[in-house]
Amino acid sequence: MKRRDFLQATALLGGALTLPAKGYPNLLPAKKPKQVLVIGAGLSGLAAACKLKKAGIKTTILEARNRVGGRVFSHQPLDSLTVEMGAEWVGTSHNRVIELCEEFGLELFDNRFETDLIYHGKHESVGNWSLSPEMETFWSNKKAYWEQLSSKEKEKMDRMDWWRFLSRKGFSDRDIDIRELLDSTDFGESIRKVSTYCALAEYAESSEKNEMDLKIKGGNDLLPKKMAESIGSDSILLGRNVSLVEQSRDGVKLTCSNGEVYLADQLICTAPTYMVMKINWQPGLPTAMTDALNGLQYARIGKFPVVFSERFWGRENFDCLTDGVGHYFYHGTKDQPGQKGVLVAYAIGDKAEVLHAQPKEVRLKLILDSLRPGFGDLSKLVAGESSYYWGKDQYSYGAYAQYGIGQWFDLMPVLKRPFKSVYFAGEHLAEWQGFMEGAINSGEEVVEQMLS
Numbered sequence: 001m002k003r004r005d006f007l008q009a010t011a012l013l014g015g016a017l018t019l020p021a022k023g024y025p026n027l028l029p030a031k032k033p034k035q036v037l038v039i040g041a042g043l044s045g046l047a048a049a050c051k052l053k054k055a056g057i058k059t060t061i062l063e064a065r066n067r068v069g070g071r072v073f074s075h076q077p078l079d080s081l082t083v084e085m086g087a088e089w090v091g092t093s094h095n096r097v098i099e100l101c102e103e104f105g106l107e108l109f110d111n112r113f114e115t116d117l118i119y120h121g122k123h124e125s126v127g128n129w130s131l132s133p134e135m136e137t138f139w140s141n142k143k144a145y146w147e148q149l150s151s152k153e154k155e156k157m158d159r160m161d162w163w164r165f166l167s168r169k170g171f172s173d174r175d176i177d178i179r180e181l182l183d184s185t186d187f188g189e190s191i192r193k194v195s196t197y198c199a200l201a202e203y204a205e206s207s208e209k210n211e212m213d214l215k216i217k218g219g220n221d222l223l224p225k226k227m228a229e230s231i232g233s234d235s236i237l238l239g240r241n242v243s244l245v246e247q248s249r250d251g252v253k254l255t256c257s258n259g260e261v262y263l264a265d266q267l268i269c270t271a272p273t274y275m276v277m278k279i280n281w282q283p284g285l286p287t288a289m290t291d292a293l294n295g296l297q298y299a300r301i302g303k304f305p306v307v308f309s310e311r312f313w314g315r316e317n318f319d320c321l322t323d324g325v326g327h328y329f330y331h332g333t334k335d336q337p338g339q340k341g342v343l344v345a346y347a348i349g350d351k352a353e354v355l356h357a358q359p360k361e362v363r364l365k366l367i368l369d370s371l372r373p374g375f376g377d378l379s380k381l382v383a384g385e386s387s388y389y390w391g392k393d394q395y396s397y398g399a400y401a402q403y404g405i406g407q408w409f410d411l412m413p414v415l416k417r418p419f420k421s422v423y424f425a426g427e428h429l430a431e432w433q434g435f436m437e438g439a440i441n442s443g444e445e446v447v448e449q450m451l452s
């Protein structure tokens with residue numbers, strides 16, 4: 001059973017998706033809408049708007065930023081080179097992203113890497129390091145292990161953190177340290193904060209490279225841009241920060257911080273949870289929902305690209321896991337022509353916070369020091385640097401949702417409930433949570449729900 005099926009089954013048993021809960025005074029609106037407003041022009045909002053447009057429903061997106069794409073954010077540190085400050089990889093299991101790329105004529109290229117390790121001051125190239133035979137065996141059998149568990153056993157795993165699960169299996173400290181470094185890049189925080197259910201479900205259901213497979217040629221932001229084009233620029237209003245949502249029998253009334261007012265029959269809100277809580281809701285959101293919104297944390301990820309005058313790492317598919325503050329490095333300009341190249345330091349949790357807080361020179365030194373055991377002093381090769389820390393992004397305050405211990409089954413069904421004429425969508429509400437695929441799935445699913 002996949003996570004989505006599992007979630008739907010448990011939600012239906014508990015009535016979470018279809019029945020009112022305490023504090024939810026009324027159900028979904030009876031009529032199909034003629035006009036819909038969408039908060040957010042990230043992939044979720046764009047996917048919802050594309051589907052509504054196809055269904056012939058007048059739709060307007062209100063987006064606080066001055067660009068579309070939200071957490072898909074491509075950046076040119078040099079005119080000739082593009083790196084991703086937000087979403088990086090498209091997985092081979094991410095069917096909707098792949099289909100949409102085909103529909104819009106976007107090319108996906110191989111963005112898989114082979115990983116070096118710098119651990120306890122020692123550099124080992126790919127092929128020269130491994131985990132213990134016990135861990136390697138467990139890892140290659142994880143799908144079978146997952147599939148033989150009962151639904152009850154799986155659900156129970158949501159109550160234990162991933163670090164503890166691995167420790168209790170008796171793996172060595174080195175194995176667990178390295179899994180911490182590897183897996184915390186996926187969840188954006190230490191695996192001591194990640195539920196075993198979330199970790200195992202994701203790893204058991206993912207591609208061999210854990211969905212770190214492909215990338216859009218020319219920049220991942222080409223996808224939201226193409227989706228926006230197909231919706232039409234007059235239906236996407238940028239720089240509109242929704243600050244007040246009022247609901248009445250007639251529908252929804254949205255007020256933006258610039259004073260503009262918009263009316264519609266129904267609303268789809270794709271804002272991350274922190275932003276949902278910043279909106280003034282009239283009437284107020286039910287307590288169960290505000291509790292869930294307050295309970296869900298977001299991963300703190302920072303991307304710190306460094307431009308080097310030459311690609312000293314020697315192969316296009318280079319990445320390197322380190323136990324330094326720079327954490328995980330990958331070649332952000334893989335297969336882009338030119339002598340110069342960019343290594344992106346991808347740091348999570350407190351490491352990201354620390355790097356973000358430092359003056360530029362100190363940050364660069366900390367990043368280069370993480371690579372020093374393998375490559376010596378790299379300072380003379382540096383040709384530029386930039387940084388983006390999602391923990392302080394004004395419209396998300398985090399990279400993506402990080403479901404903690406016991407939260408997957410408790411919070412997600414509550415967060416997915418519509419509230420009168422308002423539906424909620426976004427990566428945080430999807431089976432492929434934390435991915436572009438999840439954002440698109442969630443936006444499309446909510447439209448199906450609205451129109452069913």
Ligand SMILES: Cc1cc2nc3c(=O)[nH]c(=O)nc-3n(C[C@H](O)[C@H](O)[C@H](O)COP(=O)(O)OP(=O)(O)OC[C@H]3O[C@@H](n4cnc5c(N)ncnc54)[C@H](O)[C@@H]3O)c2cc1C
Nearest residue numbers: 040042043044064070071087088089242426427435436439
């Ligand atoms: C560092 C990082 C790495 C990632 N890596 C990957 C990866 O490798 N592969 C992958 O598939 N995914 C990855 N992701 C996740 C992916 O980017 C997200 O899952 C997806 O883009 C989220 O889309 P969304 O539409 O749900 O939310 P968003 O993109 O956040 O869109 C929501 C929009 O709502 C707007 N908004 C918020 N509040 C308001 C308001 N009050 N009024 C108006 N507008 C508002 C925001 O500005 C935003 O544009 C990564 C994300 C980050 C940050």
